Amino acid sequence: METKYATGAVAATKARQEASTVFLAKVFNWMAVGLGLTGLVAYLAAEFGLTSSIARSPLYIVLILAELGLVFYLSARIEKMKAATATGLFFGYAFLNGLTLSVIFLIYTKSSIAGTFLITSAMFGAMSVYGLVTKRDLSGLGSFMFMGLIGIIIASVVNIFLASSVLYWAISMIGVLVFVGLTAYDVQKIKEMGEQGIMSQGHEAVQKGAVIGALALYLDFINLFLMLLRFFGGSRD
Template sequence: METKYVSTAITAVKARQEASTVFLAKVFNWMAVGLGLTGVIAWLTASTGLTLSIAQSPLYIVLILAELGLVWYLSARIDKIQTATATGLFFAYALLNGLTLSVIFLIYSGASIAGTFLISAAMFLAMAIYGMVTKRDLAGLGAFMFMGLIGILIASIVNIFLASSTLHWAISLIGVIVFVGLTAYDVQKIKSMGEQQGFMSQGDAAVQKGAIIGALALYLDFINLFLMLLRFFGGSRD
């Protein structure tokens, strides 16, 4: 009888692990689609000359505010909106972010952007793997990194008025640390979601929306890590 219980427990653990793996794959797939859309839109916007027109007009501020609004709405309303709406909002955010991020092509060389992207991808992958395999509970790390994120936002606003190069580089360095830490924390949290029978049994719609919100979190981690690293490795356009 005891052997039967042990066998049942092992089967349940394997089932949770398999469900978590499938859920993580969904999240990373959606994240990859979002990043791909952002990259294509950014490149097309820059290559057609629209970037300069957008950057020099009030539309740029409007687009940034629209991005912030989409992230807030999607995060706050994910349980109440339809699956198709959540998916559409995720794509809309990725598209808008491509428009605003196209300005990096006015500042940095294409080679340095590509090189920084690869560095960011390597760091992101390393921390994602750590978040998946570590037995350590990263909840405390996530809370600490979130406090760091708030500090970065406040310091960035202050530096708009101070225009301090020292503070600029300090923000960039701390930003790299914060988003590296958040990547590991978010991946572990997403993995835990996939292991919860209660969540995975809610149906395809709930799982799909969970994958979208997870993909948004990892998308933001990657984009912000990339932008922070670009300040260090980005070479100016000739």
């Protein structure tokens, strides 16, 4: 009898792991598509001269406010919207973010942007693997990293007025650590969503869960990339 129960427990564990793997694949696929869209829009906007026009007009501020509003709305209301709407908003955010991020092509060389992207991918991949395989509960780390994120935002606003180079580099270094930590935390949280049975809750729940997970990882990657670009980006001047 004990052997029967043990076999059943092993089968249940294996089923949870398989479901988690499938869900993680969905999340990473959506994240990759979002990053691809952002990169393509940013590159084309810069190549066709749209970036220069946007950066010199009030439209740039409008775009930033629009994308901030969009990401907060999606995060807060996703449970009450249809999966197709959530997916559309995610891609809308990725598109707008591509327009605003296209300004990096005015500041940094293309080769340094590509190099930094590769460095970011390696760091993001390493921390994703850590988040997947570690047995340590990263909930405490996630809370600590979130407090660090709030501190970065406040310090960045203050430094607009101080224009301190020392504070700028301190924010950049702390920012790298924060988004590296958040990557591991978010991947572990998404893995747990898969293990807790989200794949059995129907297409709508799975799709919305994959979108919100993809958004979290997308934001981790983009922000880590921007922080690293401060260190590895070569100026066009």
